[in-house]
Amino acid sequence: DTGVSQNPRHKITKRGQNVTFRCDPISEHNRLYWYRQTLGQGPEFLTYFQNEAQLEKSRLLSDRFSAERPKGSFSTLEIQRTEQGDSAMYLCASSPPQGSETQYFGPGTRLLVL
Amino acid sequence: AQSVAQPEDQVNVAEGNPLTVKCTYSVSGNPYLFWYVQYPNRGLQFLLKYITGDNLVKGSYGFEAEFNKSQTSFHLKKPSALVSDSALYSCAVRVLDTGRRALTFGSGTRLQVQP
Numbered sequence: 001d002t003g004v005s006q007n008p009r010h011k012i013t014k015r016g017q018n019v020t021f022r023c024d025p026i027s028e029h030n031r032l033y034w035y036r037q038t039l040g041q042g043p044e045f046l047t048y049f050q051n052e053a054q055l056e057k058s059r060l061l062s063d064r065f066s067a068e069r070p071k072g073s074f075s076t077l078e079i080q081r082t083e084q085g086d087s088a089m090y091l092c093a094s095s096p097p098q099g100s101e102t103q104y105f106g107p108g109t110r111l112l113v114l
Numbered sequence: 115a116q117s118v119a120q121p122e123d124q125v126n127v128a129e130g131n132p133l134t135v136k137c138t139y140s141v142s143g144n145p146y147l148f149w150y151v152q153y154p155n156r157g158l159q160f161l162l163k164y165i166t167g168d169n170l171v172k173g174s175y176g177f178e179a180e181f182n183k184s185q186t187s188f189h190l191k192k193p194s195a196l197v198s199d200s201a202l203y204s205c206a207v208r209v210l211d212t213g214r215r216a217l218t219f220g221s222g223t224r225l226q227v228q229p
């Protein structure tokens with residue numbers, strides 16, 4: 001499968017714990033995006049990378065959230081000191097360097113904070 | 115700020131009938147517009163997009179959408195619905211000619227096609 005992959009697919013954690021999610025974009029896609037989706041809502045943008053540079057960050061990305069893409073390939077999203085309000089589906093998308101504005105989404109990581 | 119409205123939480127249509135899923139948007143500038151579909155336990159799948167050019171855009175699975183600048187709408191349509199079209203449909207927008215690439219999504223419309 002050559003689509004966007006995300007791991008883990010599901011994560012259950014206790015409030016106050018740290019969690020980390022991984023996203024592997026489509027090969028040769030240099031743009032990578034993170035979104036969050038809560039029940040009954042559309043995805044909300046969190047952050048965007050072009051290669052290893054983080055070029056956009058939403059105000060939703062609080063100090064407890066950090067995203068990295070150190071080698072311009074896969075990306076990680078870490079949430080520190082999780083809160084129940086962090087429970088959501090975390091979506092990753094990627095898009096190619098030029099010629100297409102289409103973002104291709106992975107299956108998501110569903111986080112439940114108890 | 116940019117926003118997307120999908121006024122219907124759910125649309126019900128009989129198989130074989132035409133379907134329309136509505137989307138209106140608000141942006142400062144020229145929009146890029148997208149439709150995505152989401153099946154249960156599957157990720158968002160790209161259906162079609164409007165960037166520039168012909169206002170009628172054709173996409174996957176027989177879907178099409180019409181960009182209407184004066185009404186700031188981008189409604190999704192299909193001439194003959196299939197039961198397998200039942201899914202969650204999401205409209206998204208971003209602004210052309212800026213450095214920002216974030217998509218703003220509507221809240222989604224659940225399409226139910228009855229046999």
